[in-house]
Amino acid sequence: MCADTPETAGPDYRDTVFLPETAFAMRAGLPAREPEWLARWERLGVYDRLRASGKDRPPFVLHDGPPYANGHLHIGHALNKVLKDMVVRSQQMMGRDARYVPGWDCHGLPIEWKIEEQYRAKGLNKDDVDVVAFRQECRKFAEGWIDVQRAEFKRLGITGKWDRPYLTMDYHAEAVIADEFMKFLMNGSLYQGSKPVMWSPVEKTALAEAEVEYHDHTSHTIWARFPVVKATDTLFTKTRTDVVIWTTTPWTIPQNRAVAYGPGIAYGLYEIIGRPEQSTLTIGHRLILADALAEGVFAQAKLAGPEMVRRLGDVRADDLQGMVCAHPYRGIAEGMGEWDYDVPVLPGDHVTDDAGTGFVHTAPSHGDDDYQMGLKFGLPMTWNVEADGSYRSDLPVFGGQAILTPDGKEGPANVSNIKALAAAGALLAKGKLKHSYPHSWRSKAPLIFRNTPQWFVAIDKPLDDGMDGYGDTIRARALNSINQLVTWTPQTGRNRLHSMIEARPDWVLSRQRAWGVPLTCFVKKGTRPDAPDFLLRNAEVNARITAAFEAEGADVWYVEGFKERVLAGIVDPADYDQVFDVLDVWFDSGSTHAFVLRDREDGTADGLADLYLEGTDQHRGWFHSSMLQACGTKGRAPYRGVLTHGFTLDEKGMKMSKSLGNTVAPQQVIDEYGADILRLWVAQSDYTVDLRIGKEILKGVADSYRRLRNTMRYMLGALHGFDEAERLPVEEMPELEQWVLHRLAELDADVRAGYSAYDFQGVFQKVFTFATTDLSAFYFDVIKDTLYCDGAQTLTRRAARTVLDLLYHRLTTWLAPILVFTMEEVWLERFPGAESSVHLIDIPETPASWRNDALGAKWAQVRQVRRVVTAALEVQRTAKVIGSSLEAAPVVHVENPALQAALQNVDLAQVTITSAIALTFGAAPAGAFTLAEVPGVGVEFAAAAGGKCQRCWQILPDVGTHTHAGVCKRCDTVLG
Template sequence: MCADTAAPPIDYRNTVFLPETAFPMRAGLPQREPEWLARWERIGVYDRLRSSAAGRAPFVLHDGPPYANGHLHIGHALNKVLKDMVVRSQQMMGKDARYVPGWDCHGLPIEWKIEEQYRARGLNKDDVDTVAFRQECRRFAEGWIDVQREEFKRLGVTGKWDKPYLTMDYHAEAVIADEFMKFLMNGTLYQGSKPVMWSPVEKTALAEAEVEYHDHTSHQVWVRFRVIAGDALFTRTPTDVVIWTTTPWTIPQNRAVAFGPEIAYGLYEIIGRPEDSSATIGQRVILADKLAEGVLAQAKLVGPEMVRRLADVSSDDLKAMVMAHPFRGVEGGNGEWDYDVPMLPGGHVTDDAGTGFVHTAPSHGDDDYQLGVKFGLPMTYNVEADGSYRADLPLFGGQHIITPEGKEGPANVSVIKQLAYSGALFAKGKFKHQYPHSWRSKAPVIYRNTPQWFVAIDKTLDDGMSTYGDTIRKRALNSINQLVEWTPATGRNRLHSMIEARPDWVLSRQRAWGVPLTCFVKKGARPDAPDFLLKNAEVNARIRAAFEAEGADVWYVQGFKEKVLQGIVNPQDYEQVFDVLDVWFDSGSTHAFVLRDREDGSPDGIADLYLEGTDQHRGWFHSSMLQACGTKGRAPYRGVLTHGFTLDEKGMKMSKSLGNTVAPQEVIGEYGADILRLWVAQSDYTVDLRIGKEILKGVADSYRRLRNTMRYMLGALAGFSEAERVDPAQMPELERWVLHRLAELDAQVREGYAKYDFQGVFQKLFAFCTTDLSSLYFDIRKDALYCDAPSSLRRRACRTVMDILFHRLTTWLAPVLVFTMEEVWLERFPGEDSSVHLVDFPETPADWRDEALAAKWDRLRDVRRVVTGALEVQRTAKVIGSSLEAAPVVCLDRDDLGMDAESFAELCITSGLKLTTGAPTTDAFVLPEVPGVAVRFEPASGQKCERCWKVLPDVGTHRHPGTCQRCNDALG
């Protein structure tokens, strides 16, 4: 006899419709991204978009030009990626989004590099022909533009890379000169002698935007000014006003002392002294009462046995005072300082620090200068361009304040010694504080009085452009308040306060590499004379035409003055100005030669957006505003977006010396540019952003999860055709709920991109992909996709929704993950002319939204959570291995599920399920946050289907062995 033997199980794996895709899980971005870059260039994506977008509403993001002198740093990458996400998202929302990259090419950093090369070869820049020197600067800039262009393109940034704008192009130089000459002609240009930030190392004036503040230890001195006239109380007994300063070198330039009219002052008498004090018993000093104790302590005069207060000193008392300069009558002074020093009221004087009195040198500080203008104080010219005192200044001639190497010279110490010798030094010490430095040479700067060219921003203009005001300042402030949308909103206050308080604009620099101040001055005329500046439209036209043809170098060619003035005025009557324009004027003028003059500029010459770091409130946003308000009458932009700076993972400022810098090239080499772009999208750019190895690992993990979602979708859509498509009205509820979520997301994504809220857009899409799709929809529909017959409505509806999802997710994410979404797109739609970046966001039908259905599914998901929680307990206890082994009993406190048990079992991915109402059993599983729902575990009854793995009673009763009814029918 033979024993009965069971038939071996049939392998149904080949009958299951598993996902099929060649899309790799490992991205290999560092190696593959250059292929897509080359492809985009080959098929001309940017130019094709311009052609196909003709007639659309334009959107112009005007590029703030980076400086052409070095490899990109992480801040550059942040900036350019943000710009790219703006441009791409605006394009895909139906705009003609244009982006013309540009470069700032003139200025001191490049000139400084060429000078360094000269010094290394033992050459002197001043011995070289100016035009030849400028040509070397031009070649240097051209080299770095090529390097930076490739580095920017490697980030996946789209734009008109084959035709960028350069401030050193001939047309650009001609327009910059022309814009300057508009200030010449409207009367706002003037030559004045004012204290400006001056770099003794670079021997030029600096704009505030070219200055950075670093810790610096300065000398501090308390200096006595002897009262020589005033009330008898202060003259019959020697009495001194004590000032405090951290710039002793400015004492030889003192012309007044300022006091605060609202400050309480007192007269103090020294009645005792320690042995090591230089104070004199019986000496009297005047100090602000609030500061007196601290000042006297500096002179080691502490306690009532040392000092007593004699009397109040009123504002009237102070106004009547006249003092002697501390060096008055000094041996070897040759009478240089034998003048009276007035006491003047000053609104800038406080009793927060110092002595309550401010030493005033009008040539070396803006507050001092303004006070000098108000009261007619004389200016001094004691400090030369190299940071030294003029050679014939008694006692200190030729001594440097700051040496040409950027170090402290002997001037401060010499002045302090002379103060001590003269008996005027009350106390001295060292003081650590934030001090201005040139951001190029990193050396300290000084305030120095020097003739410079200025634009008067409060001069009334009669130029027919007074809609927003009749002065540059008024136009700027009104533009800020009325015309510009600020992202974040705090940017408005920052720029407003800066422009509200700023002085006139210093335009001139004493350098060689830049656009010259194209003007002529009359020989022998005073700067305030009406005919001092030559104002002639024909001369201006000749200059512009020459610059268009030959560039700004032509200004320095022998005979140019005679060429442009001949036949209009006598060239011998005029001198040519050879200062160059501040580079902020160059970049501030870009709206004219980019937005106004280019075919791909802006129809009205105004940008929709300027986007830079927060430092540009005092830089490009600022100079562009002033420049345009003088020549256009309003701001050159409708929107301004600012981002923070990049920090390391600990929140520290990046520094090469600390070794905590993160170079974009290194990130791209390890992870790929898409990971760097994703870091930008995941970050809140309105504040400072942190980046480092651990942060990038987290970003890479998010990327992998997103890539998994796209890969699964591609696999599920293998072979999808239009014949399968199902109308939404015929779809099951689950699919219609997904469509509802897409309709919600469509509005949120468009609103987020419109507000430049990339973090918000990505968070919503990432949450949708990981929570709504991967953890819910894909999980539930795996069974239908794998096991339903191809003709089943459920499977066709699922694949239709997958196709809809594909088109929206790939396009919604394309502005962020430019390379990955291209890879995903080409996996389905290969072809030489195919690209996700050539399509728009799909329009989403409004009738997909179904709030009633959404509310129902919120309830279903809550109940499902309790079921999955109950099953997880059994899985952990190893009672079951899969949810398909369960057929739980779900007890509800109310019959509101709106779904039968079989359909809800499908949602819970169980083989069966029972719905009941009433009181649950005591062993039922509950979740406190989902009241009124209890779940009791029950195992599924029946056998496991060999094809779909559900445990059902009918398994084994059909033609195909080991299958359930559904699988038997699918097998035919």
């Protein structure tokens, strides 16, 4: 109740009051000070100390999804790593041996592309450079960015084994990746196939689905006519009749091998009875179209209306079955016969009447549905498109023309095909369509589906590996792992990955690049890929390869004579070709469980991680590839839990883009506010959805931080000089302090449950609300008089200080995983030893006996009464009747029996910070102050009677009647 400084009139008792004392500044100065704590943790070796002291604790391993070693960190990196750090630190402080080995993905196209750019700038051609020398350039580039990113991650306060991270380009890692690949070779799931894959003409390589992103793209659209040349009913051949297809890829028309129809779709036969001048049709022409789409097609062809077209009748599935068309280019390659073949009309379950014409142009070399049709009906594949996205040079009419240019722009192929169709009289209509289209996430250039020989892992083939506990195919094992073995946070992650695995095709492993782990296999010369002896499967050869990679790295694969070296004495090297494709980098990162979790001493006994944690895009990325890879080599998922977070957006919910100027760089936030504010933004956000960040949001976060810091500062000041001799047993404490301990017991359970569920937002909200509402706005306010003015050895002051100490140890440790720098500062303010750190201790156990739900309910009611009193006094303060609540001695009328019971044995004057209070049980008189939300309580204002104590400022009748001038009885006793 007493103020921080007494009045100047009368005796000066300032030196007798226990005012707060602390060097903990209100201004944090985090940007300048955080590097000091980082250096301190480095000197202490905090991470290694925890490992050494935690050997007997149950392990917890969060396996790091490796970021790519290419460029500075963006805000998504910061979100991801801070979440991981909060998981690791909270698990450690709850009694686990929480290990975290950071890692980097080092191989792959982005780095290779950068080196090629450097070469082009110097006028060099990559293909003229020795491949090993080129790979060494890539390695140096990755090493440089690893050092940059490591420093940036550490600046965020991320704990981990930074002095020994894992790198996918380490020799051991490359050896294990090759060894894991060779397990697929040996279990029979690896095969070479020719099928359409996502292909980047710019980067000249196949891409996995995880390397593809979708952007709006404007495509040519055409409605093309395929003349019917054979049908079971002569109705369709005696008069010119065409099947009409629609496509957004005119460049695929030269590769057409069939037309697909939907067996359940209603089709009609339409006759042209009128025509505008620009139409390529003549009166009497007949077209077959899906009835649901016919009107739209004729509108595009400027043939809408009953004066232009009439419907002659139904075309049944029986009519379409066995129908054959001519390729629209039949005869245009004079004397070459390139397209002089029949085009069958075939049933396809993928055909709908949602858009187009109800017929799908089918080019098996350039689409998965088309490819599946080809497999089903024995359609031939075509090889018309080269790696650079151009037609083969000897293709009639279109030879050498580019579909996409080397810089990702549209080439002439689409327009050339449109013109060729028009010249052949086969173009019904044309247009443009803006739609979502696949692009490379690296070059940002559009992709094409292209038929190429690639290496695949068959995910539905029964495996010959003796591991059938969770299924005998990769897909079965993956689905069983998803459903039975993995905990998903949030649960929607399970559904997403399940649907992807359930529907995915075979895994394309090969890339036509140089910087990566090669597909370490050999093929027999002159042998078909489907022959049993096409692939060399030999355990001794595999062991030699693995040993060579372990000693010399994957570069050795490209050294002349390596084939002879590993095959010598086993088979004749001259009989085999060496494969020089490199593995999809997702196979690299998917294999990390083997060389990190399985092989490192800080890994796990069973090679499984407790948690994988990445963004939602990794359902088609790292979560996905790790699942497939491990199910092929371990028989199950390599993780027990998966946590996914959303993406980062600007304050308006827009995707961040440099061109829009709305990006937020982690270093900018650190420079202005400090890393703890960035970490607090993560903790305050719901990471299960997309997260917004920007200047106004960060200002709000900084305000929350200041309020919390003020709570900690008050606590530190009030605890100045506290020692163990002052500690009071819990059973001797007043009821108010026991209520605080009850709240601590409640919160301790909430915090542990929240951290166990990775609910950082829930943890912080509960602790923040407790610190600012229960403590700063209530308990600290109430006990200020006790702390300042009661005697040092009084039970009341000892109880309050003991509770403050218990609060301190819990608040600092509860919040240490989130505010790593600030809680270290709070800790060192009380425990400044050279070896001291809050990050070396656990969250203290909180006795269950502290919990007292009846007491909690009672004090919730007391605080309701307090609300009415303080609101009534605020009215008087606003009216200038009083300046301080100590000038009041209100009368409180309580009608509610439950509240009456709650107020028994409560010093309501202390709780309401008044000099006196009169409590009556009964209805409040007319005119008493009330609050609608607290019925049954009324307050009548009355001024406090007596003199003002010059030490505690309470107004009491006995002031001036004691030994020491101008003080109350309590203060006179303390003064002695």
